[in-house]
Amino acid sequence: MGIYLFELKTIRKNTIIxxxxxxxxxxxxxxxYPAYASNEEAVKEMLKGYPPELLSAFALNVDTLFSxxxxxxxxxxxxxxxxxxxxxxxxxxxxxRENRAKTSDFLLTKPIQRKTVLTAKLLASLTSLVFTxxxxxxxxxxxxxxxxxxxxxxxxxxxxxxTLFFIQLxxxxxxxxxxxxxxxxKSVVTASLCLTFAFFALSMLDSFIDKNLLKYITPxxxxxxxxxxxxxxxxxxxxxxxxxxxxxxxFASYLLYIKRDVHAV
Amino acid sequence: MSVIEIRNLTKTYGKSRGIENVSFQVEEGEIFxxxxxxxxxxxxxxxxxxxxxxxxxxxxxxxxxxxxxxxTEILQDVGYLPSEVFYYDNMRVIDLLRYSASFYKKDxxxxxxxLSEILELDLKRKIDDLSYGNRKKVxxxxxLLHSPKLIILDEPTGGLDPLMQAKFFDLIKAENExxxxxxxxxxxxxxxxxxxxxxxxxxxxxxxxxxxxSTLRDSAYxxxxxxxSSNIEKEYFALDGISGLExxxxxxxxxxxxxxxxxxxxxxxxxxxNVSIQEPDxxxxxxxxxx
Numbered sequence: 001m002g003i004y005l006f007e008l009k010t011i012r013k014n015t016i017i018x019x020x021x022x023x024x025x026x027x028x029x030x031x032x033y034p035a036y037a038s039n040e041e042a043v044k045e046m047l048k049g050y051p052p053e054l055l056s057a058f059a060l061n062v063d064t065l066f067s068x069x070x071x072x073x074x075x076x077x078x079x080x081x082x083x084x085x086x087x088x089x090x091x092x093x094x095x096x097r098e099n100r101a102k103t104s105d106f107l108l109t110k111p112i113q114r115k116t117v118l119t120a121k122l123l124a125s126l127t128s129l130v131f132t133x134x135x136x137x138x139x140x141x142x143x144x145x146x147x148x149x150x151x152x153x154x155x156x157x158x159x160x161x162x163t164l165f166f167i168q169l170x171x172x173x174x175x176x177x178x179x180x181x182x183x184x185x186k187s188v189v190t191a192s193l194c195l196t197f198a199f200f201a202l203s204m205l206d207s208f209i210d211k212n213l214l215k216y217i218t219p220x221x222x223x224x225x226x227x228x229x230x231x232x233x234x235x236x237x238x239x240x241x242x243x244x245x246x247x248x249x250x251f252a253s254y255l256l257y258i259k260r261d262v263h264a265v
Numbered sequence: 266m267s268v269i270e271i272r273n274l275t276k277t278y279g280k281s282r283g284i285e286n287v288s289f290q291v292e293e294g295e296i297f298x299x300x301x302x303x304x305x306x307x308x309x310x311x312x313x314x315x316x317x318x319x320x321x322x323x324x325x326x327x328x329x330x331x332x333x334x335x336x337t338e339i340l341q342d343v344g345y346l347p348s349e350v351f352y353y354d355n356m357r358v359i360d361l362l363r364y365s366a367s368f369y370k371k372d373x374x375x376x377x378x379x380l381s382e383i384l385e386l387d388l389k390r391k392i393d394d395l396s397y398g399n400r401k402k403v404x405x406x407x408x409l410l411h412s413p414k415l416i417i418l419d420e421p422t423g424g425l426d427p428l429m430q431a432k433f434f435d436l437i438k439a440e441n442e443x444x445x446x447x448x449x450x451x452x453x454x455x456x457x458x459x460x461x462x463x464x465x466x467x468x469x470x471x472x473x474x475x476x477x478x479s480t481l482r483d484s485a486y487x488x489x490x491x492x493x494s495s496n497i498e499k500e501y502f503a504l505d506g507i508s509g510l511e512x513x514x515x516x517x518x519x520x521x522x523x524x525x526x527x528x529x530x531x532x533x534x535x536x537x538x539n540v541s542i543q544e545p546d547x548x549x550x551x552x553x554x555x556x
Contacts, residue, residue, distance in 0.1 A: 002367040010353075102351035106407070109315050110368040111340035261318035264308050264347075 003107075003117055007124035010097075011090065015128040018086040022079055022132065022164075023139035029075035030147045033068065037150070040066050057208040061226070068144060068152040073160055073225035080164055080220065081200055086132065087168035088192030090125040091175020095257065096185040104262045114258045122250070125172050133165040156229045163223040163234075166242045170219040171196070173249035180256045216241055266329065268293050268415055268446040269314065273323035276309055284309050284470045286323070291448055296441055298461035298478070299450040306470040307450040308348065311419050314448075315345055327415060341369065344413035348420035350404035352392050358403055359388040362410060369411040380406040383436060384429070397424045405433060409440065416440060416447045422456060434460055458546065486522045488549060491532060492539040493517075504531060509549070520545055 036043060047055060047062055055062065064070030095118075098104045107117060140161050141154065175192065178185075185191050203220035206213060215221050223238050269291035276283035284306040291297040301307050312318045314325055316336045325332045327339045352361050359377075366373035381388055386402045395403065401424045408416065416437070422430045438460065441447055451457050457464060458478060465475045474481075491497075493515045502510055506523030515538075521528050532540065 002364065006364060101353060102349075103353055105317065105345075105347050106352060106365070108317055109340060109343070109345045110365070111337045112368055113337055259319070262312070263318065264312065 003112070003120035004124050007094075007121050008127060011093075011124060011128050014086075014089070015131055018083075019132040019135035022083055022086075022136050023143075025079050025082060026075075026136070026140045027143045027147070029079070030072070030143045032075075033071050033148050036071060037066055037148075053208050057204045064226070064229075068148045068150050069156050069160070069229050072144060072157065073229065076160060076164075076225070077220070080167055081196060083132070083136075083164045083168050084171045084196045084199070084219070085189075085192050087125075087129060087171035088175040088195050089188055090128060091172040091177075092179040092185055092191050092195075093188040094121045094125060094176055094179055096179040096183065096188065099183050100185075105264075108262055115254055118254060118257050122176065125176075129165065129168050129172065133162070133168070136164060137161050153229075153232070155232055159228050159232065159234065160225055163225075163228070166239070167219050167222065170222070170242055170245050173246040173253075174219075176253045177249040177256075180253050180260070219245070266293055267291060267326075269297075269325065269327050269448060270329075271310070271314070271323075271325040274310065274313060274320050274325055275322045276313055276318065277321050282306070282470050283321070284313075284467075287467070287470075287472050288323075289465045289472060289475045291446060293446055294441070294444060295462045296437070296447040296449060296460050298457035298464035299448060299467065300452070300454060300457055300464050301450075301467035302452050305467045307452075307467060308419055309470075310467070311417055311448070311450060314417065315340070315343070341411075342414040344408040344411065344416045346404050346408040346416075346418045346421050348423065350400050350407075352400070352403065354391075354393045356392050357388070358386065358390055358392060358395070361392060361403065362388070362406060365407045366410055371411060373410045373412075376410050376412060377406060380409055380436070383432060398426065398429065401425055402429070405436070409436070412440075412443075412445075414445055416445050418447065418449045420451055421449070422451075422453070430456070455546070486520055486545050486549075487525070487528075488518075488543045488545040489521055489528065489532075490518045490539075490541045490543075491516070491535065491537060494536040494538055497535070501535075502531070504528070520549060 044062060047060065060074060061070060065074060098107060108114065137158065141157060144152070144157055175195065178191070178195065199218040199220055202214050202218040206215070206218065206221055222241050223234065227235060267290040271290070272288055274287040275285050287306070287310055299307055299310070309318070313320050314327065314332060316332050319333070328342065330339055332339065362377050366377065384402045384405060386399065386406060392400070392403065405421070418437070422433065425433060437447060449457065449461060461478055463475065463477050464481065466473050496515050497512060497517050499512055502517060502519060504527065506521055506527070508520045508522070510517065510519040
């Protein structure tokens with residue numbers, strides 16, 4: 001309990017900043033929507049000039065872009081990108097923070113099992129993500145309803161927004177594992193940005209070649225927004241992939257963390 | 266009962282040396298010195314005991330319990346002061362100490378107050394603002410606040426001024442008198458000499474001697490200095506048992522171990538102006554073991 005609260009306190013400020021940033025980002029993007037929608041023909045004309053592969057790489061779907069949900073799922077790609085950076089930070093920082101501050105000696109000579117330490121840290125990160133998503137979910141729904149002034153299916157919006165949480169779970173899990181494997185991470189933010197960019201580039205590449213080859217490789221491709229809007233539900237394979245990746249990463253993290261030697265600084 | 270029992274503990278790190286077949290016991294209530302130069306394997310041994318690192322082979326028990334299987338149970342009664350202390354920045358001293366105390370199943374408030382008063386540690390300061398010596402004090406309080414039955418000190422005095430060092434040793438002795446067993450690693454012999462009952466000497470990852478301080482000192486080694494009326498030939502002291510011979514014209518200094526009569530005969534054959542025969546300090550014995 002002590003470690004959980006301590007960790008929570010450590011990441012509290014960042015959590016609040018991220019929750020506000022993601023919500024503000026959503027407000028900003030949605031505030032563009034009315035202008036977009038009222039100039040539908042002009043925008044369509046402009047987009048015709050670009051090769052279709054490029055448009056799909058940037059998740060631009062001309063057919064749906066002018067509905068609230070279509071526009072939202074386009075801009076949401078970038079919100080998810082930021083959310084992934086946040087989750088990556090949490091994961092990578094979790095254990096490597098102790099290595100950088102050289103506090104592992106302090107923490108790991110206390111009468112507490114290493115798995116308890118890791119569990120407390122994971123739960124604190126999870127709490128941070130849940131908080132972020134609650135704030136984001138409320139904020140995004142409110143913004144979409146008030147700013148766009150157009151009818152749309154709120155359930156679809158919530159389902160779309162919730163994918164942020166699942167993708168963050170994946171990134172926090174991968175980050176945790178990376179933070180344990182690479183004990184000497186110098187800058188958490190840099191590492192997290194690299195991780196997120198790498199997966200993002202892969203997902204752009206996948207959209208570009210349009211073969212769905214990397215569907216299970218990059219977390220940005222786990223959920224298909226068009227399908228979610230159409231079916232008002234997640235594909236089971238999406239959720240299973242999230243579950244599988246998280247389980248493997250967390251399990252490996254525990255194994256490594258419990259077994260590894262903590263060297264003097 | 267042995268508080269610490271180490272049996273053939275070996276830890277190898279890829280290419281670099283760790284420790285090899287380290288075995289010794291620390292008995293209840295004693296202050297046990299663990300001596301060796303930097304890199305000899307003192308910290309490796311200690312970190313293995315605390316299960317910060319895992320042994321390649323061999324085993325060890327603390328309070329009769331296995332260091333790996335019963336880790337948390339053991340740590341409940343162990344206080345550890347690492348050679349270099351690092352703590353979470355952006356925290357006040359008292360917050361860190363409370364966080365530390367929260368891991369133990371007892372109320373440590375009074376002890377924190379008592380220790381910080383003795384060490385003149387300001388509990389309200391931020392840890393970031395503390396000097397190295399003051400951080401060390403935080404380490405000491407942190408290591409002792411739960412009145413551990415076993416205190417493990419890894420080169421504890423670095424960064425403390427002589428006055429604080431004296432206070433620190435008084436604290437350690439007081440804890441010892443209350444029943445705590447102490448394992449004290451150091452490369453400074455004089456400090457060990459004054460507080461420890463027994464010592465283990467480690468060299469290149471291997472224990473080369475475990476003995477009482479008094480035995481080590483009494484072990485027939487004498488530091489002998491003579492001044493003769495005429496120059497002393499180098500060959501004159503070519504005798505078994507003499508080491509560290511320093512000749513300077515008519516003066517000679519050396520360490521002698523063995524039958525005293527042999528050296529006395531040799532000395533009496535000289536025309537002496539001055540002679541002194543002293544107990545060597547551990548430093549000299551240590552150099553002797555390290556040759």
